[in-house]
Amino acid sequence: MTTVSARKDIIIHVATVMIEELKLEDVTPETFNPDIDLVDEIGIDSMDLATVALVLQDEYGMRFDEDDYPKLTTIRLIAEYIEKELK
C-alpha cells in the first residue's frame, strides 16, 4: 500500500514538473494520463525530456543515465525509473 501511494505521489510530481517545464495547457497533474505516450501523443522531443530529467534529478537527488532517459516516454515509466533509483 505504501509503495502504491509513493508511486502515485511520484507520478503526480512528475506530471507537475512536466506541465510547468513544458508549459503544457489544458491538463493538471491529477488529470494527466500517466500512460499517455509523451512523444507520439503530446509531441515532446529529446530536449524537452532532457529538461524534465534535469529538474527531476535535482528534486529526487538521483541521476538519470543519459542512455536511459530517451526511452522514458510515459510519466509512469519515468516514475518507475525514479522509484528504482531511490531504492
Add this chain to the structure above:
Amino acid sequence: MGNQAFASHNIQEKKWKFSEIISDPEVLNRWEKTRKFFFLRESTYDMSNRCNIRCEGCYYFEGEKQFAKENQDPLSWSALMKSEKERGITYVVLAGAEPSMVPDLLHTCFQEIPLGCIATNGLKQIPRAIDYTVHISVWGNDETSFSIRKAKNMLKTQIENYKNDPRAIFVYTFTRENIDEVYEVARMLVENDCVLTFNMFSAPVGYEGHLRHTEESLVHTRKAMLELLEKYPENVLFSHYNAVAHTHTKGLHELYSCSYPRLNPSTDIGLGRSFRHYRADLNWNRDMACCVPDTDCADCRHYAAGSAVVTARLFRHATHPEIFKAWLDYVDTYLSVWVRGYKKEANLCNYLVPPPGIEPDRKI
C-alpha cells in the same frame, strides 16, 4: 586566464545540481532565451539536381542522390510540406544541388513552413519574399574560388547580391588550404556589414584530396577562428566552444555520438525519429539520412551537423557551470545562424572547454 587556455578548474570537483548551474542570472536568462526554440524539428530537402557551378569536394555530387529525377511540380512540393508539418517538422533546410535555381519551389515551401534556411552559393539572388535564413557558402578569396569552384569574382558577386540582406549569413568553409585567406575574406565581409560563421570541410566518402584536414590544419584553423572571433565580435557568429567542437582531433561523431538516422538506429525520440533527408525526387532513405549525406562520418566537422548534434547533447553538458555556459554559447550561436531574427548575445565562456568526457586535445 589567457583567452586561449583551457579552463583550469577541475570539472569533477563536485556533482552540480541543475538548479545550481542555472542560478547565475546571466546563465538563467540565456537558458530561458534559448529553450524557447526547443520546438524546432528539422528535415532537409534537395530542391533540384542542378547547380550553376561545380566545386571540388561537393557533397551533392557524391553518391546516388545526384541521380534523383527532379520533381518540379509545386503541388507535389506543397503536399510534401503539408505532410511534413503534420508529422511535426517545424524547420526546413533547403539545399542541394543549388536551391536558387528553383525560386518558385522555395516560395512554395516558405508558404507552408515559415522557418528554415536555404544553403546557396550566392551567385543568384533569392527573392526577398522568401524570408528564410540564407547561408552563402564561401570557400576562400576569388582566386581560390576560381580554382576550386570554377567561378569568377565569386566573393565579390556574393557580397553584391547579399550585403544589405538581413537573411544572409556568409559561411566560410575552412579547407586545409585556405586557412590564412580567411583574414582577407573576413575583412571584406565586415567592411560590407556582412555577418559570417565558420564551417569545416569534411571529406566526402572516399575523398583523400588536398582539401581534407590534417592535425596541423585543425590547429591552424582553430587559431584563426579564435582570432577573428575576438577581432570582429559583432560580425562573427561563433564561440570558443564552437571552435573546440569543430577543430578537435576527433570528429563530431566520436565526440558527441551523431544522432542523425544514418548513424543512429534508434527511432524512440529526437533526430533518429523525426529527421528525413528528401532527394530532389521527394523520396528519402533512412539509411542515408543525415544533414550532409555522403560525408565520411569519421571526418565530419560540418557546421550543420554540429548545430544539431552538439545542441542535442543538453544532458551531458548540464554537469558543471562552465561546461553549461560553453554549451549555451554554442546553442546561442546555432540559433543566430539558423533562425531569422534571432540575435546572438555576447558569449558567456571565453575560453576553451573540452567536450564532456573528453580530455583536452591540445593547448589551443
